Amino acid sequence: MQALHNPHDFAFASDNYSGIHPQILAAIATANGGHQPAYGADVYTEQLKQCIRQQFGEQAQAFPVFNGTGANVMALQALLPRYGAVICADSAHIHNDEGVAPEYVAGIKIFAVATVDGKLTPELIAKQAWGWGNEHRAQARAVYISQTTELGTCYSVAEIRAIADYCHQHGMWLYMDGARLANAAAHLNASLHDITTAAGVDMVSFGGTKNGIMLGECIVVLNPALADSMVYLRKINMQLGSKMRFISAQFLALLENDLWRTLASHSNAMAERLYQAVKNIEGVHITQPRQSNAVFAVLPAAAVHVLHQQFHFYDWNESSGEVRWMTSFDTTAEQVDAFAAAIQAACQEAA
Ligand SMILES: Cc1ncc(COP(=O)(O)O)c(C=O)c1O
Missing domain, CATH: 3.40.640.10 (Type I PLP-dependent aspartate aminotransferase-like (Major domain))
Structure with a gap:
């Protein structure tokens, strides 16, 4: 069987999106x-x-x-x-x-x-x-x-x-x-x-x-x-x-x-990295304490729209505009940094 997907694709949608x-x-x-x-x-x-x-x-x-x-x-x-x-x-x-x-x-x-x-x-x-x-x-x-x-x-x-x-x-x-x-x-x-x-x-x-x-x-x-x-x-x-x-x-x-702990700690650390990178971006309002591998935020609808063109993530609450960004055991620091930069750019454009 030939691979049908790009194994370098990454997302911030769910830890279910990752592989094994x-x-x-x-x-x-x-x-x-x-x-x-x-x-x-x-x-x-x-x-x-x-x-x-x-x-x-x-x-x-x-x-x-x-x-x-x-x-x-x-x-x-x-x-x-x-x-x-x-x-x-x-x-x-x-x-x-x-x-x-x-x-x-x-x-x-x-x-x-x-x-x-x-x-x-x-x-x-x-x-x-x-x-x-x-x-x-x-x-x-x-x-x-x-x-x-x-x-x-x-x-x-x-x-x-x-x-x-x-x-x-x-x-x-x-x-x-x-x-x-x-x-x-x-x-x-x-x-x-x-x-x-x-x-x-x-x-x-x-x-x-x-x-x-x-x-x-x-x-x-x-x-x-x-x-x-x-x-x-x-x-x-x-x-x-x-x-x-x-x-x-x-x-x-x-x-x-304790592989379970190593993987979960990494996933949590990647969410913390994302949180630190986006928490002060104008237009981003973090809605929940970052305590695991998820960051919840509200940001301008236009920014969400732009980001959705490039990345998978969940619209958590459509009425409040809240989104969920989730990391996984295989999320890398580079992926987080690229996503954070895209969030910054999308919020600037929406301002
Ligand atoms: C807290 C929690 N419980 C249960 C489930 C259900 O798992 P599954 O999709 O394997 O049925 C999920 C899946 O997202 C979950 O987040």
Whole structure:
């Protein structure tokens, strides 16, 4: 097969736009050849289970899946009864970007709460955490947070702990969507254990796709009380890969020598470089603290239009004109500098 794209193309749209880190690709090749038992009974998945225990704690149980939406839907099904509801930020991925998968596939009710920076607090959760025992209201039994949030912000360990305590005092589980958990751990200079198990999280999805792997996420059950249904839920949610060894091998490579942290730190550093380069440009208004691999900004519509001719990036909020610029594990300093120069030129032209 001939390449159909230019391998030097780059974008600031999403970390999903990037390819596969060479060490991950090599791991897939290493796991290739010969026959191995299917559906997760292979030696790579066995090894991954051990590695996940090392990272998240002895009780942790790993369930590799195909994608983030599937991980969220499956986790929510495990956490909620049929009459259950999950409380989340109104910017949450499960509320805005997963179609009706949580509602239709998991069959749950979402209670969304407005936030300033994408982050919930016990006070914000309390706005929807009520009505237990009222047969007319869906029963809030879980809280969903994402780390990082959809707005690129990160919860501190103390903030997660406060939410976890609130949840547990009110009979709710805490689920963390960790599609970008690595970026948060890198920003906080914390271990995966610190920001999940030690902070009271009950279940987390450990993201890989956005951090250099080809495809796959890993649900990690931290509270053993929740583990029983997971294998069945993975099957009925069509997240059970028969050739699971190749998802597991990618995660093994990602965890080896903390490659996940190296890649996420680089991605974060590239976003910081972009932030530093554009924050004082006249016309650019940064809208969120830069805490991971994303920069959110509002700039003149004319400048956005010009930039879109040259670069892929997301219009985040069409009514406010907010855009999202996202870096990836393979973003280079030169690419950031070229983009920042283009932003400067486009804003000058628009002034
Ligand atoms: C926070 C978060 N959760 C979940 C997902 C869903 O992942 P997928 O596209 O693999 O279903 C994404 C993807 O952008 C995400 O940003």
